[in-house]
Every structure is written in structure tokens, then in C-alpha cells.
Amino acid sequence: MRVDVVSIFPEYLAPLDLSLIGRARAAGTLRLAVHDLRSWTHDVHRTVDDTPYGGGPGMVMRPEPWGEALDALAPAELAPAGVTLPRLLVPSPAGEPFTQAMAHELAAESHLLFACGRYEGIDQRVLDHAATRMRVTEVSLGDYVLFGGEVAVLVILEAVTRLLPGVLGNAGSLDDESHAHGLLEAPMYTKPASWRGHEVPEVLRSGDHGRIARWRRDEALTRTAARRPDLLAALDPASLDKRDRAALDRAGFPLPAGDVAK
Ligand code: JAH
Numbered sequence: 001m002r003v004d005v006v007s008i009f010p011e012y013l014a015p016l017d018l019s020l021i022g023r024a025r026a027a028g029t030l031r032l033a034v035h036d037l038r039s040w041t042h043d044v045h046r047t048v049d050d051t052p053y054g055g056g057p058g059m060v061m062r063p064e065p066w067g068e069a070l071d072a073l074a075p076a077e078l079a080p081a082g083v084t085l086p087r088l089l090v091p092s093p094a095g096e097p098f099t100q101a102m103a104h105e106l107a108a109e110s111h112l113l114f115a116c117g118r119y120e121g122i123d124q125r126v127l128d129h130a131a132t133r134m135r136v137t138e139v140s141l142g143d144y145v146l147f148g149g150e151v152a153v154l155v156i157l158e159a160v161t162r163l164l165p166g167v168l169g170n171a172g173s174l175d176d177e178s179h180a181h182g183l184l185e186a187p188m189y190t191k192p193a194s195w196r197g198h199e200v201p202e203v204l205r206s207g208d209h210g211r212i213a214r215w216r217r218d219e220a221l222t223r224t225a226a227r228r229p230d231l232l233a234a235l236d237p238a239s240l241d242k243r244d245r246a247a248l249d250r251a252g253f254p255l256p257a258g259d260v261a262k
Helices: 010-017 019-027 063-073 076-081 100-107 124-130 150-161 209-227 229-234 242-250
Strands: 002-007 031-036 087-097 111-115 136-140
Touching: 002 010, 002 063, 002 150, 010 019, 010 031, 010 150, 019 031, 019 150, 063 111, 063 124, 087 100, 087 124, 087 150, 100 150, 111 150, 124 136, 209 229, 209 242
Parallel strands: 002 031, 002 111, 087 111, 087 136
Antiparallel strands: none
8 A cells, every 4th residue: 555644744754664554664565655745835934824714813724835745646647547546635623533444445545645734724725626636535533623634644544554464464353353343342351360459350261262252242232332322322233132132231221122133
């Protein structure tokens, strides 16, 4: 996968040299380049912002440097071929929510181009113009405001690159983790069995794989009901079997209506 990131603070992306993302880059699985937006300015002060039309506080990113940056990294001449143009991603509190499902979708792309805004954001015409030649997605990590899109790009790239073939290896299973089944994961424990008066649940030391799987499923259900009732409500009721319903009932949660599986 090829990834380009444009920012006025390229140093903010330095963590991408580290750890598993750094290893994916070294292995060639990830071909990542970080670009300084100011290299597409032409005035002595390398200006990237200006005052907002209509008034109000703060500054808005000027369209001209962004236009040149996108022309350089997503050349319009490639548009007729179609497939070679990147998917443009713009982190914004006004974007569509980033989810594990979107991470999977992005991991299937061959080229991602991230535009990191600062201040009050990027002149809307940059996105409108880009949308005439490539797919543009404004993406939000959650309902809070950062100084800019850089840290959001770190988060998105971490979620996406670990899904690329060969990055995780077989040590981590993508099928078993939180959000893979729409439920939070059960708690995990390691040695020692007793620590500061807190014991590892007996079932996990029983060696009874059937009981362990059932216990983990019950924990996942009760945790999700307590912490993320929105996730539980979004589940297909038909995916809950009788033992799932019994676990939710014991925990005192209202059972979703619908057909019972098995
Ligand atoms: C803030 C440009 N949802 C997280 C998020 C993503 C981007 C931004 N804020 C929050 C942001 C200012 C300028 C982007």
C-alpha cells in the first residue's frame, strides 16, 4: 500500500518510523511519504492560512497550496485510468465516524492520501474540487476537537496497517479481537494465578475449552451491555443464542426482541 500524508508539521508523523509500522515500511508492505504543505507555497512567508470569509474567529487554510499538493500527489492525467488515483482522507470533527469496518475498507485500497488540516480547517473548495477527480472522505475519530488532523492520521494508519497482509503475522488473530464480532472482548489474564490478593478466574485455569469459550462469551456480552449498550442494540438479535440471552438476563439487561438462534 502507498500512503502520502500532507501536513504543515511533518515532524508530527515521526512515530510512523517506529515499531510495527516502521517494520512494515522497512519490509516494503507500506510505502509511506510525508510531505510539507509549505513546499507548495510561493510567497516569502510560505503562508498557508488566511481569514475566514463571513467573519468569525481563527484562520482557514488557503486553497492554492493544497491545490498544488493534490495535483502533485494525485495527478489529474491519471484520472481517466481511474484506479491509479488515491483515496483522499481528510480528518475532521465533521467527518464520518472512523470504525473497524472503515479500517478494513481502507486496508483494501492501493493508495491513500491524507490531508491534515490545522486552524479552523481547509477551504471547502479544495475538497469539492478534489471530489471531481477522486474519492474524498472526511473522517472523524470521535466527538472532540484536536489542533489538527496529524494525530488522527497516526490513529487511522495504525488501525489500517495492522490489517495489511504480513504485518501482524499469526501471533495476533484479527478474528477474535474487540469489534470483530460487534462485542467488546472478555478480560485477559496471565501469570501469576494469584497477584496482590486478586485471583485469575478459576474457569480460565480449568483447561475446559468449552467452559472457557462460554465464560468469555458471557463476559463479552455483559461488558458490552454495561459499557456499550449502543453496540448491543446494533447486534442482530438472531445472533444471540439461548445461553447469550441467559447471560444478559442474569446481568439484568433487557433482552433484545427477535428470533432466538439455536
Ligand atoms: C481539528 C483540522 N475526530 C478527531 C479530529 C480530527 C481532526 C480534527 N479534530 C478532531 C481537526 C482542527 C483542524 C482537523
